[in-house]
Amino acid sequence: xxxxxxxxVRKRVGPLNLDIGAGTTVVLGPNGAGKTTLLRAIFxxxxxxxxxxxxxxxxxxxFVFQQPVLLRRSVRDNLAFPLGLRGADLTPVDAWLRRTGLxxxxxxxxxxxxxxxxxxxxxxxxxxxGPRLLLLDEPTAHLDGRxxxxxxxxxxxxxxxKLLATHxxxxxxxxxxxxLFLHHGKLIEDAAGSAxxxxxxxxxxxxxxxxxxxx
Amino acid sequence: xxxxGQAFVAAIGLLLTGDGDLYQIAARSLFVTVTAIAIASAxxxxxxxxxxxxxxxxxxxxxxxxNALMGLPPVVVGLTLYLLLSRSGPLGALGLLYTxxxxxxxxxxxxxxxxxxxxxxxxxDLWAEYHDLLIALNATPLQRLRTLLWDGRRALLTAVLAxxxxxxxxxxxxxIVGGNIDQVTRVLTTAIALETSRGQFALAxxxxxxxxxxxxxxxxxxxxxxxxxxxxRW
Numbered sequence: 001x002x003x004x005x006x007x008x009v010r011k012r013v014g015p016l017n018l019d020i021g022a023g024t025t026v027v028l029g030p031n032g033a034g035k036t037t038l039l040r041a042i043f044x045x046x047x048x049x050x051x052x053x054x055x056x057x058x059x060x061x062x063f064v065f066q067q068p069v070l071l072r073r074s075v076r077d078n079l080a081f082p083l084g085l086r087g088a089d090l091t092p093v094d095a096w097l098r099r100t101g102l103x104x105x106x107x108x109x110x111x112x113x114x115x116x117x118x119x120x121x122x123x124x125x126x127x128x129x130g131p132r133l134l135l136l137d138e139p140t141a142h143l144d145g146r147x148x149x150x151x152x153x154x155x156x157x158x159x160x161x162k163l164l165a166t167h168x169x170x171x172x173x174x175x176x177x178x179x180l181f182l183h184h185g186k187l188i189e190d191a192a193g194s195a196x197x198x199x200x201x202x203x204x205x206x207x208x209x210x211x212x213x214x215x
Numbered sequence: 216x217x218x219x220g221q222a223f224v225a226a227i228g229l230l231l232t233g234d235g236d237l238y239q240i241a242a243r244s245l246f247v248t249v250t251a252i253a254i255a256s257a258x259x260x261x262x263x264x265x266x267x268x269x270x271x272x273x274x275x276x277x278x279x280x281x282n283a284l285m286g287l288p289p290v291v292v293g294l295t296l297y298l299l300l301s302r303s304g305p306l307g308a309l310g311l312l313y314t315x316x317x318x319x320x321x322x323x324x325x326x327x328x329x330x331x332x333x334x335x336x337x338x339x340d341l342w343a344e345y346h347d348l349l350i351a352l353n354a355t356p357l358q359r360l361r362t363l364l365w366d367g368r369r370a371l372l373t374a375v376l377a378x379x380x381x382x383x384x385x386x387x388x389x390x391i392v393g394g395n396i397d398q399v400t401r402v403l404t405t406a407i408a409l410e411t412s413r414g415q416f417a418l419a420x421x422x423x424x425x426x427x428x429x430x431x432x433x434x435x436x437x438x439x440x441x442x443x444x445x446x447x448r449w
Binding site: 043045058059062063065069071072073081082085126129 | 344345347348350351352353354355358362366
């Protein structure tokens with residue numbers, strides 16, 4: 001869906017070669033490893049300093065930010081927004097309100113929602129547009145267990161490929177088909193989820209999985 | 216104190232009896248200012264949006280100039296426009312001097328920097344908040360602009376009302392280019408100045424009360440909008 005070749009961003013990430021394909025790919029790494037920078041580069045939000053980015057169709061990509069950006073509108077209007085941009089039918093809005101449990105808050109200003117509800121709304125708004133690949137930058141970083149579970153349920157029920165940055169090992173174990181492990185901006189492991197968690201090949205990944213502090 | 220009290224009572228009497236001169240002047244004032252603000256908004260709001268969204272060489276200088284022009288002395292505006300619009304001036308052929316349109320032009324010049332500058336600040340902040348989201352949702356440049364204008368509409372209305380407040384109370388420039396001609400270019404502020412100089416305090420005070428009421432209504436409007444904005448941030 002998206003391919004990077006010899007890509008680097010402001011000396012913070014890369015150079016690296018990467019092909020984002022089917023399933024759920026999890027980008028793991030300690031804080032400051034370059035996860036957000038990598039996701040923004042893959043999406044095309046940030047320009048590459050070197051290398052090339054190939055995308056099958058930029059309009060088929062979606063992005064969910066760590067801090068949900070909500071429009072200064074009602075919950076319903078936030079959900080309807082991507083459909084309105086395309087001149088599409090707004091019928092799916094009610095179904096998404098039910099799916100996310102936000103029907104009762106549909107006409108409230110979106111900024112009245114709790115942190116978990118805000119992230120659910122941001123996720124639903126990204127999914128309602130029907131992306132083929134959804135990028136998520138630590139979407140549950142500030143959420144409690146219940147809210148995290150809801151977000152993961154909605155996310156995994158979506159029929160699209162996912163690229164998820166997280167430093168939550170439990171979440172990575174639950175969701176990952178493939179793991180990309182970043183350290184100091186370098187991609188030092190790219191493996192299937194089970195292989196990464198059972199047989200990490202680098203000392204940094206082993207330390208990270210053991211819960212040691214990785215600098 | 217007695218004089219002020221008597222003038223105040225007389226002014227209220229003029230207002231209640233529907234003094235023709237008084238309301239005619241008030242209506243002309245509103246016509247001039249509302250027209251000027253409509254035109255200044257039609258130019259200032261898109262200008263503010265353009266400065267917020269576009270990057271181009273000299274942008275910072277334009278913004279700095281706009282901010283500086285917010286404090287433009289009205290008498291200087293009046294003098295400059297007088298020189299431009301007088302018969303021997305470059306725009307003299309238009310025959311605008313001493314007409315309501317000259318006053319409208321003066322108020323546009325005074326209000327435009329305020330409206331454009333506040334609109335720029337409002338939309339710049341909103342753009343910083345929405346930038347990544349609108350790009351992530353593949354909004355076209357026109358859709359981005361429409362979204363910003365719609366979601367920033369209350370704050371933009373505040374910008375318009377701020378321009379209105381400055382223009383409606385302005386006296387120096389409209390006096391110079393309008394000439395304060397009875398039945399033609401006399402507006403609330405110039406009439407107050409004239410009636411005060413003639414010792415007609417009741418009429419001056421009556422006019423002042425109307426001007427005050429207009430300014431108060433505008434300020435209440437701004438305050439009300441700010442409250443709804445704070446409560447729900449909409």
